[in-house]
Amino acid sequence: QQPVQSPQAVILREGEDAVINCSSSKALYSVHWYRQKHGEAPIFLMILLKGGEQKGHDKISASFNEKKQQSSLYLTASQLSYSGTYFCGTEKRGGADGLTFGKGTHLIIQP
Amino acid sequence: EPEVTQTPSHQVTQMGQEVILRCVPISNHLYFYWYRQILGQKVEFLVSFYNNEISEKSEIFDDQFSVERPDGSNFTLKIRSTKLEDSAMYFCASSAAGGVYEQYFGPGTRLTVT
Numbered sequence: 001q002q003p004v005q006s007p008q009a010v011i012l013r014e015g016e017d018a019v020i021n022c023s024s025s026k027a028l029y030s031v032h033w034y035r036q037k038h039g040e041a042p043i044f045l046m047i048l049l050k051g052g053e054q055k056g057h058d059k060i061s062a063s064f065n066e067k068k069q070q071s072s073l074y075l076t077a078s079q080l081s082y083s084g085t086y087f088c089g090t091e092k093r094g095g096a097d098g099l100t101f102g103k104g105t106h107l108i109i110q111p
Numbered sequence: 112e113p114e115v116t117q118t119p120s121h122q123v124t125q126m127g128q129e130v131i132l133r134c135v136p137i138s139n140h141l142y143f144y145w146y147r148q149i150l151g152q153k154v155e156f157l158v159s160f161y162n163n164e165i166s167e168k169s170e171i172f173d174d175q176f177s178v179e180r181p182d183g184s185n186f187t188l189k190i191r192s193t194k195l196e197d198s199a200m201y202f203c204a205s206s207a208a209g210g211v212y213e214q215y216f217g218p219g220t221r222l223t224v225t
Contacts, residue, residue: 002153032213032214034154034216036154040218041202041216041217041218041219042154042202042216043216044213044214044215044216047212047213087153087154089154097159097166097167098144098146098156098157098158098159098167098169099146099154099156099214100156101153101154101155101156102153103152103153104153
């Protein structure tokens with residue numbers, strides 16, 4: 001079952017902050033965040049693991065609430081280059097599992 | 112910086128034809144994946160591959176699909192008899208290990224079935 005992302009779309013001015021949410025009805029092992037620009041491949045941003053460990057990007061932070069099976073991605077002081085579609089991908093167990101992606105959140109940063 | 116490469120970048124084929132999409136994962140990675148993305152929609156998992164066998168596959172990955180690692184560097188996705196609804200961007204990804212490691216995506220192959 002796919003994770004649910006919110007909001008579906010966000011329009012910001014450069015320098016503003018954004019929060020993108022991802023929630024699942026199933027217990028998760030990890031949450032992966034990607035950004036995709038139009039016509040390009042998804043680019044890895046963050047992984048959050050059950051137990052609190054996270055690996056990711058210098059200018060982007062995220063949280064993972066294991067009890068609620070929710071993750072949030074925080075973009076602070078947004079830059080024009082942050083524009084794109086943000087996908088969360090979830091994994092129920094470790095190993096060679098594929099990711100189940102949400103429908104994405106479209107982020108538009110205006111100057 | 113190492114990256115996943117895919118060929119061709121665009122493939123046009125007629126319905127019913129076989130296509131093979133090729134990927135070269137990052138050299139020291141052990142886990143390989145195929146995903147697809149229909150235009151304007153989310154990325155969908157097809158199959159994962161580890162230790163020369165399929166580890167997991169989705170409902171989309173039916174008998175028309177197969178994967179192979181024919182040598183030490185290539186990872187291929189074959190669609191035996193293409194349908195119009197197979198038209199999509201196909202992404203290959205690889206990771207150093209499963210689970211805790213990020214999956215790096217290739218640039219994709221756009222498959223158009225006419």
